[in-house]
């Protein structure tokens with residue numbers, strides 16, 4: 001919980017969906033068994049096409065660290081970041097040569113400004129409640145260096161209460177998300193939507209570049 005003082009009033013904002021993080025903590029072993037088997041080929045294709053080779057990289061919401069390890073094998077210096085202690089334990093066991101740290105969206109308060117040229121945030125932001133998404137975007141942009149690239153992917157849900165096994169799957173409007181990134185100083189490089197028939201869910205992958213400072 002973070003205390004915010006707004007115009008003399010005290011508001012308490014729940015900055016993380018704790019139920020989602022607890023669900024990941026409680027099922028970390030099972031999630032690891034499943035995620036180990038998955039190869040996010042499309043995400044790796046986007047990384048190959050858009051990331052700035054060899055430059056520092058943050059894998060925000062790294063889960064079991066599979067993509068951090070892939071990035072590392074492909075020449076990137078990478079830090080895997082996740083809010084769930086259980087998932088981070090799995091990551092450290094599976095990929096002991098990689099570096100993982102506990103931190104959370106929307107604030108990413110342990111990450112310094114402009115510290116990464118490449119930011120991957122794959123299958124994470126739908127776990128934020130709607131009013132945290134703009135704050136998350138501000139902070140994803142904050143940690144990205146000028147000229148750096150952000151790859152963001154998220155999926156929808158067919159569940160009526162937007163929960164699957166306790167995890168929140170917020171509905172994210174791509175148009176709003178793109179507008180928020182552009183207002184924060186990014187340009188849109190790529191946007192695609194992929195319907196995964198087997199699971200009946202839609203994946204959206206979007207790539208942004210943080211614009212270099214204006215020269216006047």
Ligand SMILES: C[S@@+](CC[C@H](N)C(=O)[O-])C[C@H]1O[C@@H](n2cnc3c(N)ncnc32)[C@H](O)[C@@H]1O
Pocket residue numbers: 016017020021024035040060061062063064067081082083084087103104105106121122123124127128
């Ligand atoms: C579906 S997994 C995705 C893992 C990995 N990025 C991938 O694509 O396989 C979602 C991950 O996001 C993490 N997560 C959820 N909410 C988060 C938050 N607010 N901040 C940081 N990580 C979060 C979860 O703990 C979990 O490890």
